[in-house]
Amino acid sequence: MSVSRRAVRTDGEATRNRILQAAGELFAAGGYAETTSKAIAAHAEVDLASINYHFGNRNGLYQAVLAEAHRQLISLVDLRSLAGSQVSASDKLMRLFEHLVQRSQDEGSWNIQVLARELLAPSSHLKVLLQNEVLPKIQVIRQILADITGIPVDDPALTRCLVSIAAPCGMLLVAKRGVPGPLNDVLRMPGAVIAHHLHTFALAGLEAISSDYRESAKSPRRSRPAKSAGPAKKG
Missing domain, CATH: 1.10.10.60 (Homeodomain-like)
Structure with missing residues (x-):
């Protein structure tokens, strides 16, 4: 048979x-x-x-x-679906925060623990993870941030924004529950409160950087370091 x-x-x-x-x-x-x-x-x-x-x-x-583990944290399919939805770019960022906070609060989830171990003590395998899983998702998130700020996707200013937004999310993932300190206090808060705070804080920062970027574009000389006057001439 x-x-x-x-x-x-x-x-x-x-x-x-x-x-x-x-x-x-x-x-x-x-x-x-x-x-x-x-x-x-x-x-x-x-x-x-x-x-x-x-x-x-x-x-x-x-x-x-x-x-x-990273796909369980957030899949590229879900991220692209969010990016292509009809809601505003600000709402897309809010939903992203809600998703990540919810995942970070999943007690006993092995995927979060595996990622936390790798981030805290990186191995040579992290490069493979970044190349295959993380970077394609970063490109999608960069576009959401570009839509919010008006800063081009490939501009270094947007890269700084991305890092500033990703850092607190990364801290939530690697944090150990029960360890005394302010981070543990945050982890004990309702997920909706954490996500709202991250979103509000991020939007304020993005707006400030966006405004600064627009001003710099109007006056390119503002973004250049001032030239040194050099040593004073002796009279």
Whole structure:
């Protein structure tokens, strides 16, 4: 009795997803260095050959886990859908904050823990994650910020805006709950309050930078550093 290709493909996808889930849980709990392929195989109830078949090796598996973790944080499909929606650019930014805050507050979610570990102690795999997952999403977010500010997408001023907006979101992701301090106080606040604050604060900053950018465009000399008068001449 022959087995259809569809059945084989479905079984293979189920096994791959089971390995990915098991690896994500173990990497989140113990980190990449402390998690062996043998432990992952046991947790996923597969043999080592299955890991090599689907991911090549432990490095390939870890990169796949990082990519899946970032997709669970926010997918490129969802981000493009938001960017293409009919709401204002300001509302798009608000919805982005709401989404990220909600994800950051997901207790026990392995994807957040994996990303936090990688951000706090970057490995060589972070470059792969940035290239394959993060940068395409950044381009979409840059366009939203450009629509808000009127600053061209490729302008360095917009890059600074992007970093200023991403930084507090990154802090929410890597923060450990229960650790005393102001950040823990923020994490205990309702998500809607946090998202509203991030949005209000971001819009004020974006408006200030946008205004400064427009003024600089009108008077290019304002953006140039003043020339030194040089040493005073002796009389």
